[in-house]
Amino acid sequence: MPKIMNQFNLPVDELPRRWYNLAADLPEPLPPPKDPEEGPSRLEMLPTFLLKTVLGQENSTERWIDIPQGIRELFIQAGRPRPLMRALRLEEALKLPDTIRLYYKREDLSPTGSHKVNTALAQTYYAAEEGFSEVTTETGAGQWGSALSYAASLNGLKCRVFWVRAAYRWKPGRRTLMQLYGSDVFASPSKETEFGKKLLKENPQHVGSLGIAISEGIEDALNRDGSIYCLGSVLSHVLLHQTVIGLETIEQFKLAEDTPTLLIGCFGGGSNFGGFSLPFIGEVLQGKRECKFLAAQSEASPNLVEGKYIYDHGDHAGLTPLLKMYSLGHDVEMPEIWAEGIRYSAAAPIMSAVRKLGMLDAIAYPVDEVHVYSQARRFIQAEGFIPAPESSYGVAASIDKALEYKKNGEDAVIAFNVSGHGFLDMQAYAKPLKLE
C-alpha cells in the first residue's frame, strides 16, 4: 500500500444502476425546444431520426432513470467503473499544502479514448432493441465517430460515419480505428447522399463542415432501411447517459473519505463536464452538499463566457429545433484550435440552465493553447497519463486554480475529469509546445 492511498476503485458490482436526471431538481422546468418561425417543423422531424427511447429520456423529468442490465454489462465490458485518482505526485510537484488536494477521474481509460463511449453504448443498445440494424452519424474531431463505431460493433450494428473531409484527411489513425470496428467512413461531402453529390458537383475539392456532415448523416439515415441517426453531445439524453461518470465519482469520494469543493472539466458542448458534474449539481440543489463548478473553455468558442442565453439551433445548418442555450450563434466563425472537440458554438441546454442559476463558472484560454498544454505537461510528467487535447483544458484550469488557492492561503479539494487520452492526437501537443 502507498503511505497515502491514491487509487480509488469501485467494485464492479457497485457500478451505478440508475442515471441521474437533473431536470427533476431544477427550480424551474427546462425551457422546451421550439420551432423557428420559418421553414419546416424541426420538432415534427425529430421522431423520424431519433430513437424512441432517447426521445422519451430527452423530455423526462424523473430524477432517476434505470440503466438496463444490458447497458450495465456493456459498461463493464468497456472497463467501468473507472478509477478516481488522488493526484499526489502533481500536488507534490506544485508544492501544495495538505489543505489543497487534487483528484482526477480516468475516462482516458475508455476503449476508444474518450468518455463518448458511455452514450454511444447506450444509444446503440437502444437502437438494436428498437429493431434497427444500422446507425449513422457525423463526426468532427473523430472522437464521436470512433466511439459510435466501437459501440455499434459491440451491439452487432452496422455504422456509417460522415466525417468532415478536412479532418478525415489528416487523421488516418482514427479512420483506421473506425474501419477496424467495421464502420463505413465517408469523407463529407460524399457521394452517398443527394446533398453531398450536389456540393461535390459544385466543388469536387469541398473540404466540408460539421453542418454539412450532420445534414448528410440525417439524410442517409432517413433514406436507408433500418438506419437511425445518433448524436454525441448537447442533447439532454446524451448528458443523462454520461452521468455514470459523476455517480461513480460520488461513491469514490466516499472511499477516499474526502469531499470535493470544486469540480472542473473542459467544456465545448458540455457532455463530458455535464456527465461528471450533474450528479454533484443535483446534490447541491437538494441541499445535500456544497460545491462549486468551473468549465474550462477555449477563446475559440467561449459559449458560456461570452455567449447569450437565447433560443438557437444546435448545428451550423439549422436543422435541429431551437434550444435555449448559451450560444455564440449557430453559424459563428470559430478559429481553429488543436482541441477540436471543444470547439462548439453553444452549451448544452441543461448546462446552460445551470449557468443561468449562477452555479457554473467558466473561463476561456487563448487560442494559441500554449499555456494549456504547458500545464498539461506538468500533469503528464507528474502523473504519467496523456490527456486528450480537450481534457488538457480541465487539467490546466485545475492547476491554475490550485496555485491560486495556494497563493491566497485558502483550502480546496479540486476534482477534474480526464475525459480522454491523447494517443491519437499527439500533434496537438507537438505544435504549440514546439517539440521538434
Add this chain to the structure above:
Amino acid sequence: MPKIMNQFNLPVDELPRRWYNLAADLPEPLPPPKDPEEGPSRLEMLPTFLLKTVLGQENSTERWIDIPQGIRELFIQAGRPRPLMRALRLEEALKLPDTIRLYYKREDLSPTGSHKVNTALAQTYYAAEEGFSEVTTETGAGQWGSALSYAASLNGLKCRVFWVRAAYRWKPGRRTLMQLYGSDVFASPSKETEFGKKLLKENPQHVGSLGIAISEGIEDALNRDGSIYCLGSVLSHVLLHQTVIGLETIEQFKLAEDTPTLLIGCFGGGSNFGGFSLPFIGEVLQGKRECKFLAAQSEASPNLVEGKYIYDHGDHAGLTPLLKMYSLGHDVEMPEIWAEGIRYSAAAPIMSAVRKLGMLDAIAYPVDEVHVYSQARRFIQAEGFIPAPESSYGVAASIDKALEYKKNGEDAVIAFNVSGHGFLDMQAYAKPLKLE
C-alpha cells in the same frame, strides 16, 4: 452484474509483494553468460553500465525477490493491478462451446501503451536509489523508449533516448510522447557520441540500426556523469520485473474459479510472454499445476521455431556478453514487419531454458501479417480493445488454437496477454488489411 462475470479485478492491496524468479526452480542452473574468444571482456564491462541492483537480480537464484514498497507505489500509480477479462463476446463470435473458454490480461492499459513500463519503473527506481540522475537507452519500435521516458519522469530522472533514425522519422507521435515526459530523443546515429559522429561523417543520411543505437546509448552513459544505461528485454532481471503480470493473473484466475490449460503470448525477445507465463511455468515445475505454453512469433524472426540453442550476443554489434539462447544469429538479416517489437534475433536465456526443457511451444506467422491482423480484427470487433500490432500475434494464435480445439472436440481454457495497445501504431493494421 453480467449473467456471467467477465471482469476480474484484484484489489489494490493485493498487488504482488514479490517477483518470482524461475532460476530457483529450474532442474539445472541457467548456463552463465560468457566472453567471446576475441576482443575485450564484455563480462567485465557489464558492471560499468548496469545498475548494481539489477546485476544482483540477474544472477540471483532466490525464488522470491521482494518488490520494494516504492516500486509497488509506482505500479499502483501506473494503474496496477490490471484486469483479467473473460472474452465472453469473442467466445460467442467464434461460437465456442462452454468447454472452451478464453481469458485475456489487459497490459494495454499501461500509461505508455505496453507492458514495458513494469521493468522501466523498477529500473529507474533503482537508478534513483543508487544515486544516478539520468538514464540512457536505445529504442527500435519506440515502446521501450516511451516506457523508460515515462518511468524516468516519475522518478525525477533525466532520460536520453537513442532512436534508430528510420523509425524516428515515421513515428512522430511516439517522439512527441517521449518529449512530453521530458526526454531528449536523438535520431541515431547522432552527434551526441563519438561513434555516431564517425558514422555521420561517413554518411550524413545514415538510417541507423538497433546495434548502432545500443552502442551510442552505452557510450553516452559511460561518458556522462550520473548516467546509467537501461535495457528493456532479454535479460533475466527484465523478465523478473515483468512477472508481476503473471502473479496477478494467478490470483485473478482464483477469483474466476477457473484454471488455464494453455497460456499464449507474442514473442520477440520474450519479456512480455516471460512476465505472463513464468509464474505459471514455476508452478508446473513445482508440480502444482498442469498447463501448456505457446509463443506466437513472426517468420521474420522465428528464434524459437528455427533458432539454435547456442551462445550468442544479444545485440547486432556484439557488445553484450555471450548468452545461451535460441538464436538466429545476432547479425541475421530479418525482413521488415509492422510488429517491429517482436522482430528480434534471439529468445531470452530464461525462456530459452524453458524451451530446452520441452515446455514451450512456438509457432511463426507469415511476414505479410494478413492472417494475424484479420484475427485481431475479430477480437477488436467482439471485445472492443485495440491490441498493439505485436500483441495481435498472441490474439491470433489464441483464436486459431480455440478453433482447433473446437474442431477436435477438445476442452481448453486459453489465457493470452494483450501486451499493449495499438493507438500509436494504427498503420500496422491499415496497410496489411488494405483499409483505405
